Amino acid sequence: MSVSPTQPVIGGAQVPTDDGRSGPTRRDRARPWKRAPYLIAVALAGVVFTYPFVWLVSASLKPRTEVFDNALVPKTWQWSNFADVWDYAPMLSWIGNSAIVGIAAAVSVTISSALVAFGFAYFRFPGRNLLFGLVLATMMLPQAVTMIPVYLIWNEIGLTGTQVPLWAQNIFGSAFYIFLLRQFFLGLPRELFEAARIDGSGFGGLFWRIALPLCRPALAIVFVFEIQASWNDLLKPLIYLQDTALFTVPRGLKSIIDTFGNGGEQHWEIIMAASLIATIPMIIIFAIAQKHIIEGIATQGRKG
Amino acid sequence: MSTTSAPVRRATPGRSRRNWRETRAAYAFIGLWIVGSLVFTLGPMIASLVLSFTDYDAIAEPRNVGFDNYREMIADPKVAKALGNTLVYAVLYVPTAMVVALALALLLNRLGRGSGFFRTVFYLPVMTPTVAVGALFLLLLNGNQGLLNRTLGLVGITGPNWTTDTDWVKPGLAVTMLWGVGGMVVIYLAALRQVPKDLYEAADLDGAGAWTKFRRVTIPMISGSLFFTLIVQTIAALQMFDQAYTMFFGAQENSTYSNEAALFYVIYLFQQAFQFLHMGYASALAWLLFLIIIVITAVQVRVSRRFVYYEGERG
Numbered sequence: 001m002s003v004s005p006t007q008p009v010i011g012g013a014q015v016p017t018d019d020g021r022s023g024p025t026r027r028d029r030a031r032p033w034k035r036a037p038y039l040i041a042v043a044l045a046g047v048v049f050t051y052p053f054v055w056l057v058s059a060s061l062k063p064r065t066e067v068f069d070n071a072l073v074p075k076t077w078q079w080s081n082f083a084d085v086w087d088y089a090p091m092l093s094w095i096g097n098s099a100i101v102g103i104a105a106a107v108s109v110t111i112s113s114a115l116v117a118f119g120f121a122y123f124r125f126p127g128r129n130l131l132f133g134l135v136l137a138t139m140m141l142p143q144a145v146t147m148i149p150v151y152l153i154w155n156e157i158g159l160t161g162t163q164v165p166l167w168a169q170n171i172f173g174s175a176f177y178i179f180l181l182r183q184f185f186l187g188l189p190r191e192l193f194e195a196a197r198i199d200g201s202g203f204g205g206l207f208w209r210i211a212l213p214l215c216r217p218a219l220a221i222v223f224v225f226e227i228q229a230s231w232n233d234l235l236k237p238l239i240y241l242q243d244t245a246l247f248t249v250p251r252g253l254k255s256i257i258d259t260f261g262n263g264g265e266q267h268w269e270i271i272m273a274a275s276l277i278a279t280i281p282m283i284i285i286f287a288i289a290q291k292h293i294i295e296g297i298a299t300q301g302r303k304g
Numbered sequence: 305m306s307t308t309s310a311p312v313r314r315a316t317p318g319r320s321r322r323n324w325r326e327t328r329a330a331y332a333f334i335g336l337w338i339v340g341s342l343v344f345t346l347g348p349m350i351a352s353l354v355l356s357f358t359d360y361d362a363i364a365e366p367r368n369v370g371f372d373n374y375r376e377m378i379a380d381p382k383v384a385k386a387l388g389n390t391l392v393y394a395v396l397y398v399p400t401a402m403v404v405a406l407a408l409a410l411l412l413n414r415l416g417r418g419s420g421f422f423r424t425v426f427y428l429p430v431m432t433p434t435v436a437v438g439a440l441f442l443l444l445l446n447g448n449q450g451l452l453n454r455t456l457g458l459v460g461i462t463g464p465n466w467t468t469d470t471d472w473v474k475p476g477l478a479v480t481m482l483w484g485v486g487g488m489v490v491i492y493l494a495a496l497r498q499v500p501k502d503l504y505e506a507a508d509l510d511g512a513g514a515w516t517k518f519r520r521v522t523i524p525m526i527s528g529s530l531f532f533t534l535i536v537q538t539i540a541a542l543q544m545f546d547q548a549y550t551m552f553f554g555a556q557e558n559s560t561y562s563n564e565a566a567l568f569y570v571i572y573l574f575q576q577a578f579q580f581l582h583m584g585y586a587s588a589l590a591w592l593l594f595l596i597i598i599v600i601t602a603v604q605v606r607v608s609r610r611f612v613y614y615e616g617e618r619g
Binding site: 051053264278279 | 323326327329330331332333334336337338339340341343344345347348349351352355362408411412414415416418419422423424425426427428429431432433434435436438439440441442443444446449450451454483486487490491493494532539542543545546549550554570573574577578583586587589590591593594597598601
């Protein structure tokens with residue numbers, strides 16, 4: 001596979017090598033003590049970035065009166081905070097809701113965006129540049145502009161109050177993912193497709209049997225990004241969901257904060273326990289898909 | 305931007321028929337997006353522009369009110385407040401985030417071995433759900449007992465009331481968002497690793513110092529990424545919602561008294577549209593936001609054009 005620096009590296013690691021790119025020079029490596037100041041600075045920054053996590057875990061295990069004592073290790077280990085979250089709120093069903101909505105959102109957006117991206121990457125057709133320009137333009141469009149009429153559409157169909165509006169728009173693809181996947185498809189050597197055409201493959205076959213399998217890492221990136229976006233989405237559940245039983249995790253967590261936080265009962269340990277529960281699935285996903293996530297983010301900044 | 309390197313086709317009799325088949329297939333592939341953007345983007349854009357000239361509560365028929373919504377917007381002190389808050393926050397957050405992310409990326413780039421591990425450490429906060437981040441930082445930023453002020457206290461600084469003092473709410477939110485700067489670190493680090501080493505060697509031969517190399521080699525070579533993050537982060541900052549809403553706006557309308565200082569534009573728009581059902585007015589608000597984003601982005605593009613260097617443009 002020919003990969004030029006302007007194209008995203010598919011499946012390749014971002015490891016610094018001695019390939020003429022920047023990074024530590026050979027001289028540095030010969031004198032390890034020269035690394036020490038950088039190591040210390042980075043480690044300090046690492047502590048600053050990690051500490052809020054540690055604080056969160058610790059606070060979620062403290063009794064109410066000790067939440068703010070800022071002790072790293074709880075004096076009293078109050079595991080019952082987690083049981084309390086389950087008792088006070090249907091956290092488990094919110095996680096289930098978020099999982100269903102997230103998977104629906106991610107599956108639909110991955111398939112549809114891949115189809116559209118392939119259309120833009122493989123074919124030359126009248127209107128292509130104009131239409132692709134429109135795809136790019138919609139990335140800049142603030143959600144606020146379409147938010148109200150889109151609500152009115154779902155209201156007209158009678159689907160407000162259900163979870164459908166949280167993901168169903170994804171069936172039509174999403175500009176950012178179309179852009180990202182098109183970059184990956186453009187990186188595939190054209191000869192592969194020409195050869196398959198000669199062997200009698202139709203356009204659908206090119207997409208299904210060549211483009212998709214070769215771009216699996218890119219599809220994984222889109223899938224994971226969308227799962228995360230869906231897991232974070234607060235605005236749409238605020239607009240569309242009234243029934244507590246249908247809440248997704250961010251909407252549910254917000255209601256826990258409203259009940260137990262400021263103006264409520266000031267049970268911050270419950271809020272911290274619930275926040276930790278909401279975070280853990282994302283940490284697990286990161287642990288599984290870390291390579292794809294980092295690669296996907298790194299790719300964004302590169303002008304394709 | 306690279307384009308498809310389709311081989312040039314010879315003009316054969318079958319050519320136009322084949323092109324027609326390709327065009328048809330292409331539109332079959334992108335048809336989903338065309339339908340979707342007509343129904344969920346273009347249609348709603350037109351609808352919201354039309355609604356912005358009406359009085360509409362989603363129940364009774366919309367009533368044409370001409371430019372009343374726009375006139376009201378100018379007179380509405382909360383619009384001015386929300387716009388001011390949003391711009392102040394964006395100006396605070398975006399440059400700070402870029403500088404912090406670049407500093408961390410430069411450190412990681414020099415570190416070499418072990419940089420992968422710390423890149424993960426910096427990125428992990430990005431995985432934390434935004435609502436959880438809001439809840440967590442509401443406590444960390446607590447004026448009396450929060451971790452941040454206690455830490456500042458260790459070095460003799462009396463920290464402000466980040467969550468209640470109206471002057472400090474926006475810096476507090478910027479601090480909150482800085483925890484999630486890891487995405488930009490990853491982008492910058494990837495860009496830094498693409499800078500050819502021979503440029504630095506050439507600069508060494510010319511006797512350039514560290515600062516000159518940073519200023520004359522590093523910055524121009526990663527300017528594409530800097531520009532990209534500037535645009536994207538600014539647009540995102542202007543639409544700040546999740547964390548601010550989590551921290552300062554309760555569904556019960558009884559949250560902290562500082563919420564005026566955290567009234568961001570999209571929060572106000574959301575309240576107008578879905579709490580007060582002023583959908584015509586909210587549509588006008590949305591179009592003002594859209595115009596502001598277009599103008600700010602256009603200015604950034606124009607100004608950056610002079611500074612951004614793309615590899616393809618050499619020669």
